[in-house]
Each structure stands twice: as C-alpha cells, then as structure tokens.
Amino acid sequence: MSIQLIGTRASFCPLARDLSTLCQVPQDAPLMTGSGEVGVIGLGVMGRALGLNLADHGCRVVGFDQNAKRLATATGGDSPIAAAAEIEQLMAALEAPRVVLLLVPAGAPVDQVLDLLGPNLAAGDVVVDAGNSHYRDTQRRAQTLRAQGTTFLGVGVSGGEAGARHGPCIMAGGARSGWHQVEPLLGAVAARVGGRRCAALLGPDGAGHFTKMVHNGIEYADMQLISEIHHLLRHTAGLDDRAIAALLSSWNEGELQSYLLEISVDILRMLDAHTGQPMLDVIVDVAGHKGTGRWAAAEAIELGVPAPNLLAAVGARAVSAHPSARMALAKRDQRPSPFPEQAPARLHTDLESALLVGRLASFAQGFELLRAGDARHAWGLPLSEIAAIWQGGCIIRAKVLETIAAACAEGLDERGLLGHPAFAQQLADHLPALRRTVALAAAAGAPAPCLASSLAWVDGMHTAASSTTLLQAQRDYFGGHGIERVDREGRFHLDGSEA
C-alpha cells in the first residue's frame, strides 16, 4: 500500500517518505458510485486539495474562487476540477438537489458567500461550511438558512493540505437529513482507520465546528509541548537537531506515536535548500495562528473548564510574538547554567515520559471542554466516536487516542479521563518524570509553560484540600462575596452571618 503525491505542491515535503501513514487511505478504497457531484467555493490550499480528493473518488467537481489566479491554478491544466466563472454558473452546472462546499476564510467571507449563494439555492440543496468557522456563527447561519428552506452543515475538516488531499478527519454538525445527502461524498474521501471512516455527524448545528475547535486547542497544546521538549534537548541538553530527530523517532515507535511527532522528526532532519543549514536555524521563532486555538481557550474560560494547557499554549504563542523585546532582554540576561550533571539516558527517558503526561493532560482537558460544550448545548456528542475518528486523518491523531476511545466507550464520570483506570495508570506511571522535568527546566531557565501547566493541572485535580479557601476568604473579606462552609448549606460571611 503506497500513495503518490499527485496534483499537490510537489515539493510540499522535500524529504521523500512514505505518505501512507500520513494519509491512511488505502489505494483500494472504494470509489464513489453513481453521479456524485459537488460544487466547491473557495479554492485555496484546503478547497483545492479537497476538490482533487473528491475527484479522485469519482466525483464531478465544479469549483469557483473570487480570486482569478487561485481559480486558474486549481482548475487549469489537467485538473479534474471544472471552473465556474461565477457562483451562478457553478450552481447552474450542478444537478438538483445540489451539494456545495464552502472553503473560505472564517468570519465575514462566509457570510458574503452565503449572501451570494442565497438567490441560487433551491429546496433540497445542502450547503456545507467546511472551513474553520466559529461554532456560534455556524449555529446562527444554520438557523437563518433553515428559515429559508436550505440545509446548512458546519463541518470541521482536519488534516491540513495532505489530509484534505488524501484523507482528512471530518467532524460534521447539523441536520441528519443533510448529512445523509453528503455522507456518500465526504465519507468516501475521509481517512480510514481499520476500515472505519473518519467522518461522522457529531450532533446538531455547531457541534462539528465546536469539536474541530477543541481539536485545534489540543493541537496548540501538543505542538507547544513538543517545542518545549525540543528546547530542552537542544538548548539545555545540547543535542543538535539530527540527534533530537533520532530520539523523537524512537519515541514515535511507542506510546507517543503521533502525526505531530512524526512530522517533527521530518522537520528536524531537513536542511534548508538555500543555505544548507538545519531547517529550524533559518526560521523566525514567532508563532502565527488562525484563531481556532484562541477560540478554544476563550471557550474554556467562558465555560469555566479547567483547560490550562490550552491557555498556556496560547500564552506561549503570545510570548513568541514579541521577538525584538525577547532579543533585547536576552542580551542582558544571565541564564542559569544548563542542567546540573544528569545522565543523558535518564534525561531522555524523563523527557519522553514528560511529553506523554503533557499530551494526556491536553487531551483530557480537551475532552472536558467537549463535555462542557455538550452539557451547555445538549448536543449529545458521541465522545467515543470523536476519539475514534481523531485517530485518522487529523493533525492530533495519536496512539493515546486508543486508550481515550476505550475510556469514553465505557463512559466518563465527573473525574473525566482522569477517572479511567487505564488512563490514570498511564499518567501515574510517567508523572514522576514530569516532576523532574519541570524542576530541571525551572533550574535551567528553559521556558516550559505547557509542561508546567500539565503538572499543575494533574496536581490540582488530585488536591482534596486546596488553598482556594484563602482566596475565597479574601473575596469575602474585601468584596462581601460570601463563602460556602464545609459543615452546612448556604452562603455566609467570615463572621458567620448569612450572605
């Protein structure tokens, strides 16, 4: 089983490798039968890749993009995507009932396209927003379009360009009737794991984009954790990137197996084409973002979910975004000396374990965010199914999701994943190494916000008698907000009076 990169930016990855583990689509995946056809509006990286993927599976694809250059690039030459010069033309080229995928930037552009689409829609058409829209926008749009007789699905698509091209993870939300219409198309192009399609309807309006938002929050945290581990290995332990790649590659054979670790190994082995230097040495260390990770953090705050890893990852990206301040401050700074003498073997296994606990913490927090969103909106999110479809196609696919899917299938109590024996055991086994890692990073002056927040979260969630009592007493002292007592119901002031 192997797959060739066809029709994508051929030089996407300068290192030859077998893409099968990235894409997880067997070549013998069944093609769609019948006259599947779809319109794709927005032919950027994701729209074009998804369009080509649909075409590979026997679907007739008509594409439109407001940007003439993007339209020409996606539909020119021997591209199987047919070009439409206008949205009207695209709609006229499809047989009713029509399926239209939007892959345009989140926010106003989606509303603009929907405004243009509106007059061209007929009863039975299904509009699928496959971009990274905020789930509240999706709820609003679905409601508006429903009133106009159109079915609107909000669908999170993960896997980046390669995933969209060869098998993404597809998280849908909206009316079941609409999903039935598009499932033959989207199910066919999705990733597969053990014969199972990584595509599912997860709930009503907004449930798909909410799940994708949480996915991206976990993604932010996992990327940050890997970067922190890299920093410790390179700048503190003094390994070069090839040595780190070898180490990470060995980790990727075990419990840490994941897409993000795999591509990190690839990246660490890359040499810059222009200078011949290690790839990372030519990259500016400022993190960009497209907003979804920040939305996840903001949603955790809004819902009161303890998801400190997601917050710490957002905070770390913000720190990175001040490079000239950092450089000016670093000049004057006296860093502590690197790790006190430490046997490399022990250090390496400690970092491996620390990364595993950090990842488990990020996922557990993400699943708490899913549960809180589910409780707020009464969606009935199928957590076990989410953990199952996240095992293929998407950016955060990882071996730990096997344990998580099993735990969710058994049902989670108030303790969440921390309450599941297998998950808790795995975490407990590796926790001492995270303790040592956080301590070493602190001593060495290596910033490790997400590792540290993982540990603080685990310890916080295992603390029966916390010092929040003092904080609550302060709040009553200065603000008269009242406290609850351990020995009776009600709210009281510090002096014993009722609040």
Add this chain to the structure above:
Amino acid sequence: MSIQLIGTRASFCPLARDLSTLCQVPQDAPLMTGSGEVGVIGLGVMGRALGLNLADHGCRVVGFDQNAKRLATATGGDSPIAAAAEIEQLMAALEAPRVVLLLVPAGAPVDQVLDLLGPNLAAGDVVVDAGNSHYRDTQRRAQTLRAQGTTFLGVGVSGGEAGARHGPCIMAGGARSGWHQVEPLLGAVAARVGGRRCAALLGPDGAGHFTKMVHNGIEYADMQLISEIHHLLRHTAGLDDRAIAALLSSWNEGELQSYLLEISVDILRMLDAHTGQPMLDVIVDVAGHKGTGRWAAAEAIELGVPAPNLLAAVGARAVSAHPSARMALAKRDQRPSPFPEQAPARLHTDLESALLVGRLASFAQGFELLRAGDARHAWGLPLSEIAAIWQGGCIIRAKVLETIAAACAEGLDERGLLGHPAFAQQLADHLPALRRTVALAAAAGAPAPCLASSLAWVDGMHTAASSTTLLQAQRDYFGGHGIERVDREGRFHLDGSEA
C-alpha cells in the same frame, strides 16, 4: 489618624484592627463644599457604601433600588441616604444638571436601568456607571447616550466594600466635560496617597472600565499566587495558619507590602465563630468569580498579549470548581512525600522571593495588557498615573507599584516593565528563589500554576532563540501556513518556495 467603621456591616471583620491602612483617607480630608448632590441607583454592598461615603463628605444622596429590602436597609434608620420609591422620583429630587451613579450588576441590568432613566434625563445630566461593566458595553452605551445628549461615564471603582465606604480607587473613562462635573464628588470620596487623590479620568469611553478589568486580572493572579504560597507553607512545609500569618506579616513589612497580603494575615489569624476552628478549615475550597478576571484573560487572548499569569489564575479557579472530582481523585492518589529536607529559613525566604517575582510578573503582564488596549483603542492611557492611583484604595495596592509608577513615568519601551532597570533588577535578584520554589513544588506535588507561569513567562521573555521555530515549521508542514526566515523578507514554505 484613625477611622471608625460606621454604618457598614459592623462585624465585617471580626478582628479589631486599625483600618487606616486599608482606607488611607485621613480624617482631615476636606469635605465637599456647596450643594453637591447625587442619585445612587443600586444599593447593594457597593452602592450603599459609596452612598454613605458621599454623604460623609457633605453630599446629599438620594438612593433607589428595585429591591425594596435593599432600599429599606440602605435608607432606613439614621441613614443619611434619602429613599426614592421610583427612578422618576429620584430624578425629580435632584437639581439639574444631575449626577446619577449606577451600581447595578454588569450586563442586562445596566441597560434596563438606562432604559428607565432615559425619559427622565435632561441636557447636562451625567450618568456614571460605577459598576463592573465590560468596557465594550460602556463604549456602546456612551455612544448611544451621547446621541441622546447625555454624558455617560464608565467608572471602575475598586476597594471592595471597605474601600467604597472609606476611600476607593476610581478609574474613569468618558468625556472630559462630564468628568469635570463629577470630579468634585468622586475625587472627594476617593482614597488619597501622599495627598494625591486616587481618582482620575484615564481616557475616553471605555478606558476606565478597561483599566478596572486589567486591575481585576492582576488581582486574580495575585490572589492565586498568595494561595499557592499558602498551600506550600501549610500542606507541604507543614506550618499551621497562625505560623503562616506570622511569616506573611513579616513579609508585609518589606517589598511585598500590600493590601492582599495584609488581609491574608488577618484571615489566617481568624477563628471560626461557630466551631472555634481556624477560619480556612471551615471554608469550601471552590473559587467563585464575577467575571472581570475572566474578561481580562479573554481580552489578553484577543489582543495577543502574553499574560500567562492572568490565564493561569483563571485556570486555577476552574480547577477549584470541581471539588467532588478532586476529592475522588485525591483518595486514590499517591502524593509524593513533602519537600526533601530543606532548611526552613531558606525555604521561607525563597517563598517570599517567589511571591515577589510572581507579583512583579503579574503586574508587568497587566501593564502590557493596558498598553495593548491603549494601542488598539488609541486612548492615551496615562500608565504612570494608573500606577499612582492604584497605590491607594484598590485591592491590588502594593509597594511594588512605587517602582512601577517610576518606571512608567520614565516611559516603557517594547520590553515593557522588564526593560526598566529598577524593575528588572528587583526581578533578577529574586528569580533564583522562584526557580527553586517551582522545582520544589513540582517535586512535592503542590499545584503552583501561577508561580510556574511567572517563571515560564520571565524565561520566555528572555529567550532569543526559542523552539517556536519547530512549531512554525509544523504549521507550514501540515497547513502550508508559511514561515518567516531570519535571512530575508517575505513568507516561504519549508522547501524554500514563496508562500
């Protein structure tokens, strides 16, 4: 100079103490002259206290509350606050141009009161929202009312009940003409530091409530830091609360001098009136909140400001809010043994220093949030003046604000407070102790999210070559988002092609 608690909940603080340091209003503060008069709508804890404070200063106060019980409590007996049965009656009782203070819960209640007020307003009247409104709501309301010819000020009032009663910190935003009308009233009742009134117009619409929101974000972080230090002292080092009170009281004589530390000492010395137990032992360790700290965290995320302490404090409150999960998990948990042998003297000075660095970090992050809001809204926030008025009346008043005010007066560059020599020196002197503290907390299993995030932020801001390069490479690898290069302008993919 001493002040008696009169007319407030007399048992507010069960321990007798001199309130002068709390209130910082000398008894010889000049009373307002002339016929100052004001309407107060909303007579809860803060409205009533502020009304009594105004009355103390010779102001005629007419009060209204929709809740008849609250109205009766605040205006009955020998209260100097006159009762109005309806808003119309309140407005009729005041001479034009009128000043009306709103002290109602943030959100819809403010809009409801404004709707009721509307028909009763005349040209020249000034409406002051002195509650904890979101600054965006304040901007919207000011614009709406301006179109109707009314001046609307959004005013953050800090100091809790005691502050409002005896001298709060007052942070105003809105039209200068409106401020001139209310300044004689609000300036008179505000706290004073060295003869200076802790009340100022900080900028146009929204600037006051934005500043108050940041104040509360710093407050969340400082409270969390003190709680973490308490946890280390009590649950790990094994001190009881009276011993901790003695220690904190000695710290409060030095660089850590602050209102929050002072009241913590009071609290730690309290015995519960019902059981005779140490006060904290009867309090449920679940943190409540009124939203402003969460708004500050969400705003930091929105503006891309690195304020990880504010985020960590919000995350820690969320962890606390799951007590039954924590208790269930703690039962099964094998905590590490407490600190390895550690000389108590060294441990205590380390924790003192760790708290100081944590506090400096929280303030520095808060000031970055102020600067980012200022830049976004072009308010012209007077940072030095904010640091000055925060030294009196408000909850976060602290000795470190002297250094901060001086630094702001000299002007901050891109490095923020970290770039100021005095601030940086203070931080550098105590940083090694924070390193040891974070390491010890990690080893001991004591959750210290805000201490850890302080350290990660300091280290992150002093890192010239971070591993964010790897994170950015990942983003381009899977998402084609592009990277920036250290050696040329533009955006590129990993293969060297232009993005």
